[in-house]
Amino acid sequence: MRAAVFKEVGQPMVVETVADPTPEANELVVKVGYCGICGTDLHSTREGAATVPCDSILGHEFCGEVVETGSALKTKWQIGDRVTSLPFIACGKCALCVEGRPFECLQLKVTGLEVPGGFAEYVKTGDSETLKLPDELLMEDAALIEPLAVGLHAVRVAELKAGDRALVIGGGPVGLAVALWARFFGARDVLVSELAEQRVALATQLGATGTLTPGETLGEAFLDDSGAPPDVIFECVGAPGLIQECIDLAPRRGRIIPVGVCEQPDNFMPFLALVKELRIQFAIAYTRDDFETVIAMMAQGRIDARAMVTDVVSLDEMPAAFEALRNPSHQCKVLTRFD
Ligand SMILES: [Zn+2]
Ligand SMILES: [Zn+2]
Secondary structure, eight states: OEEEEBOSTTSOOEEEEOOOOOOOTTEEEEEEEEEEOOHHHHHTTSSSTTOOOTTBOOOOEEEEEEEEEOGGGTTTSOTTOEEEEOSEEOOSOSHHHHTTOGGGOTTOEEBTTTBOOSSBSEEEEEGGGEEEOOTTSOHHHHTTHHHHHHHHHHHHHTTOOTTOEEEEEOOSHHHHHHHHHHHHTTOSEEEEEOOOHHHHHHHHHHTOSEEEOOSTTHHHHHHHHHSSOOSEEEEOSOOTTHHHHHHHHOOTTOEEEEOSOOOSOOOOOHHHHHHHTOEEOOOOSOOHHHHHHHHHHHHTTSOOOGGGEEEEEETTTHHHHHHHTTSOSSOSEEEEEOO
């Protein structure tokens, strides 16, 4: 099969021919329809603690069609089933897997990091992580299930209630997905702090009730707009200094949900957080139920995140599109399409 293969830091991926995947008894092989590029992919291909090894195939936001079933799955899955998958191959048997929390499984392998991912014509998925797509759901929309599940998970972790005032710091795909779900769950205000013009426009399209300019006046601007400080602050950038900024902005007993991926040491002063009795709760990934909920809401037409997709590229165009995302201009979510 053809795949985009990571070679080394600083070099674009190379599209080359690699061996087709072969499924274990409890695995499927999926012919990839679409695979989205994620901020995590950018992180894992630059110098740092999380750099993937040479010859890795990334991609964890994929959907497609079953083309081969493992020996134990012949009756459960049909060739041609339209699917997506949590990007994990876990044991499928432990209590956490059975509960739908494969991310917490001790035998977890992450697709697109530890096992080959979806920037390839075919990808292997685990039986218990794979989910069928309803007929109403278009394949190109299904590539957004994973990023939307990240947002849903964060909003669930925040225990956001109808009437809450929410501040979302950062209008990238994660911030936009958070804004969409915050609105869905009835937040009274969903204010997104973002500088990039294109993303400001997208935020409003995807559910923000307003947008704010990041910086020193953010707290005041939120107050002006909303009449009270934010009950919940989602930090969707992942840069040093932002947790302190959230602590400064939060009211007493406010909730701070860091969702952005920050790989550098960060400092904050606990005292103010202590005085305010803040809750700082990190949120990562998703459960199987997060995926299922996204799928159900998309299939029923109750959420629409298509505006997030700014570019659709072929596999051959993908390495250049991937590099361009390191310094995005107009791009938000970029999908690779396979024919
Ligand atoms: Zn992702
Ligand atoms: Zn398990």
